[in-house]
Amino acid sequence: MGRRWLTAFVAFALAFLSLPLGAMPAAATSPDLVISQIYGGGGNSGAQFKNDFIELFNRGTSAVSLNGKSVQYATTTGALGANGLMTLLPNVVLGVGQYFLVQEAAGAGTTLPPLPAPDAIGAINMSAMGAKVALVNSTAALGCSSSATCAAVASLIIDLIGYDGATFFEGTAAPTLSNTTAALRGNGGCVDTDNNAADFAASAPAPRNSASPTHFCVGDVAPAVASTTPTNGASGVGVSSNITITFTEPVDAAVGWYDITCASGPRTASVTGGPTTFTLDPSTDFATDESCTATIFAAKVTNQDLIDPPDNMDAN
Numbered sequence: 001m002g003r004r005w006l007t008a009f010v011a012f013a014l015a016f017l018s019l020p021l022g023a024m025p026a027a028a029t030s031p032d033l034v035i036s037q038i039y040g041g042g043g044n045s046g047a048q049f050k051n052d053f054i055e056l057f058n059r060g061t062s063a064v065s066l067n068g069k070s071v072q073y074a075t076t077t078g079a080l081g082a083n084g085l086m087t088l089l090p091n092v093v094l095g096v097g098q099y100f101l102v103q104e105a106a107g108a109g110t111t112l113p114p115l116p117a118p119d120a121i122g123a124i125n126m127s128a129m130g131a132k133v134a135l136v137n138s139t140a141a142l143g144c145s146s147s148a149t150c151a152a153v154a155s156l157i158i159d160l161i162g163y164d165g166a167t168f169f170e171g172t173a174a175p176t177l178s179n180t181t182a183a184l185r186g187n188g189g190c191v192d193t194d195n196n197a198a199d200f201a202a203s204a205p206a207p208r209n210s211a212s213p214t215h216f217c218v219g220d221v222a223p224a225v226a227s228t229t230p231t232n233g234a235s236g237v238g239v240s241s242n243i244t245i246t247f248t249e250p251v252d253a254a255v256g257w258y259d260i261t262c263a264s265g266p267r268t269a270s271v272t273g274g275p276t277t278f279t280l281d282p283s284t285d286f287a288t289d290e291s292c293t294a295t296i297f298a299a300k301v302t303n304q305d306l307i308d309p310p311d312n313m314d315a316n
Helices: 151-156
Strands: 002-004 033-039 051-058 070-074 086-088 099-106 131-136 157-163 182-185 200-203 225-229 235-238 243-247 251-253 258-262 265-267 269-273 277-282 292-296 301-303
Touching: 033 131, 033 157, 151 157, 258 277
Parallel strands: none
Antiparallel strands: 002 235, 033 051, 033 182, 051 099, 070 086, 070 131, 131 157, 182 200, 225 243, 243 277, 251 301, 258 265, 258 292, 269 277
């Protein structure tokens, strides 16, 4: 039987911006998600890593969901995402200043060092010399190859990089790459002028994943609750359900950081997970057809980065 569930969690609206794209300067920068690094020399002669990779970064001021998004690849003249050249992104939340590493295909040099633990795994065999990579707000292949042919789906493209002879890019194409160089977005991923040549530099690959230190583009921001399961106001939730809380960044949760109060009385719970996602397993099942409120106390939750203030959540 079900029950009603009321929560007092902080809610966040997730905003996405589409970019005007093509072989000309674009008009607006990405407020949050960008491609921060690409490397297509994985496993090749002289390579530093076994696999190719695409790195994403949240340069904004609030958490962003990757649900329903993909990274799509094409050769210099090819069509984005065609023939399966795309990797679907998982339903996770990327916190402010957090990186996300998408591992792609391995080259012939299988004895080379592996990448840091990837956050997602695809099978795209990327070129070390020239290609196009797009971050797309869709799980369907775009199938277009230029600013003209992609005009109808330009609103789905969150970010784009084209390099070394690519037919599609932002502003001017990014620098030529090689087996020993990756394209890295400036200032740890913060720079975004919508000009690939200005935003990216060729340098030794330095892959970063979601466990890497966060990098803030506009100073620190307070930690907050990004999402919960059950969601705020959910009903018909099983009486034996757990509660999952995901914060916008890694946090330390002190004793007494949460409270669960129901019509039938308070609930204690065992806590697992962290430092970003925590699971509360109530010691006693909830009663049928009751309302419950779960509260996170701001004073008990602090971020793990060393850029303070802010350190605690802004509000319960």
